[in-house]
Amino acid sequence: AAMKEIMTKTLMPKLKSIGSVDVGALRVVSVSDRVAVQRNPETRFLNFLESRGPVKPITDYQFRILERNIVTNYSNFFNVDATSLPANVQSQYVQRYNTLTAVGDTLQPSFMTMNITGLQDLGGENLFEGQVDDEIIRIRKKQNQSLLANVEVVSESAADVPQLGGMITRSTYSPIAAGGSNLTNALLQQAVDQIAALYGYDQLVMFMTKGQLAVVRDLMINRFPGENSATHLAYMRELAPKGMGLDTPVVYQPYPGVAIPCYYDLDMPATTALVLKADFPRLAGMQFQGSGVNEV
Numbered sequence: 001a002a003m004k005e006i007m008t009k010t011l012m013p014k015l016k017s018i019g020s021v022d023v024g025a026l027r028v029v030s031v032s033d034r035v036a037v038q039r040n041p042e043t044r045f046l047n048f049l050e051s052r053g054p055v056k057p058i059t060d061y062q063f064r065i066l067e068r069n070i071v072t073n074y075s076n077f078f079n080v081d082a083t084s085l086p087a088n089v090q091s092q093y094v095q096r097y098n099t100l101t102a103v104g105d106t107l108q109p110s111f112m113t114m115n116i117t118g119l120q121d122l123g124g125e126n127l128f129e130g131q132v133d134d135e136i137i138r139i140r141k142k143q144n145q146s147l148l149a150n151v152e153v154v155s156e157s158a159a160d161v162p163q164l165g166g167m168i169t170r171s172t173y174s175p176i177a178a179g180g181s182n183l184t185n186a187l188l189q190q191a192v193d194q195i196a197a198l199y200g201y202d203q204l205v206m207f208m209t210k211g212q213l214a215v216v217r218d219l220m221i222n223r224f225p226g227e228n229s230a231t232h233l234a235y236m237r238e239l240a241p242k243g244m245g246l247d248t249p250v251v252y253q254p255y256p257g258v259a260i261p262c263y264y265d266l267d268m269p270a271t272t273a274l275v276l277k278a279d280f281p282r283l284a285g286m287q288f289q290g291s292g293v294n295e296v
Contacts, residue, residue, distance in 0.1 A: 035123040035130075041137050043144035044246055044265045045167075045207060049283050051245025056284040058100065061156050063284050067094040099152055100286055101164040103142045107131050145267040148207075148274075167281065168274055182215045183208070183273060191275045192254040199277060201257045203241060208273040210264040213250045220252065244278065 056063075069092040078086040109127050117127045152165030174194050178187055188206075195204060208216070221232055239251045239259035250262040260275070268274070 031122055033123055035125045039134060039137055040266070041140070042266055043140045044263055045148050045267065046140060046144040048205070048207075048245050048263065049147065049281055051243075052279065052282050056282060058284045058286050061100045061162060062154075063098050063100065065096040065098065067096065068092070069094060097154075098164050098284075099154055099162045100284075101146065101162060103139050103146075105135060105138065107135055141267075144265070148265065148267050149269050167276070168269060168272060171274065171276075178271070180271075183212055183219070185219055188216075188219075188252055188260075188275075189254050189257075192257045192260070195275065195277065196257065203258050203278040204260045204275055205244060205278045206252065206260050206262045206273060206275045207265050207268055208262060209268045209270060210266070212273060213262060213264055216252050216262050217250050220250075241278075 071092050072089060075089075076087050109131055114127045117125060146164060146166055148166050149168040150163055150166035151169055153160060153163040156162050176187060176190055176194075178184075192201070192204065196202075206216075217232075220236070221227055224232075227235075233249060236249055236251045239253055240248070240261055241259060244261050246261070246263050248261050248263050252260045252262055254260065
């Protein structure tokens, strides 16, 4: 310790006064051993759709979706001894369409840039692989955004870009206007009842903007005065259905109806919430140039 103090306080000032060599040309800038990546890979709606089952292979630009409508939920009375048969009823078939969509960009990193980064091994960064990895994120983000909301473009001419119709854009059956207010028990129950009138009180899911998660949470907490955060979280975990492909601490319990998991998505249009039957939506994709079935 004494030698160090002598060196620091006595010798070093004298050595400094002798003059120092300019070492600027000899310095090497230290580079971090990692590359911090700035990107948001969240595609929650797309992840949910992928969890619903395998991608349906298609072979044409247009995908026809078939539906059968029972028309009437109740049969008629009739007299077995009567000479006439009961009234004739028929289920109704309906067809809808959606359009194959291609999503992507052109990547063109220079050979020299890739060579330099390979020689210098900066943080283990592989320029080409990194660019491709980022493009995969862009593609999935665009899929997620357009699957939620997008206007369909049917034309297949070279001058146009065929595009799918998004879930919200095409969901025109009895939209519920909230009047500029937040979600309420009445609005949510109305949505559940409208779907149940057609399909029964089966498993539903709800997508919303992130700001509405706290609103739905408070609606559930207010049902049980005196409940604390621990008991509420335990109750939500008990209600949450399994096998939905996403985790959420927010669950809404309608009466009647099965508990609905509530998911946020950053691509949800503002002031919009989407309630849908969990087992209805699915992805379709085309095998292209010998590749596997790609989601489109």
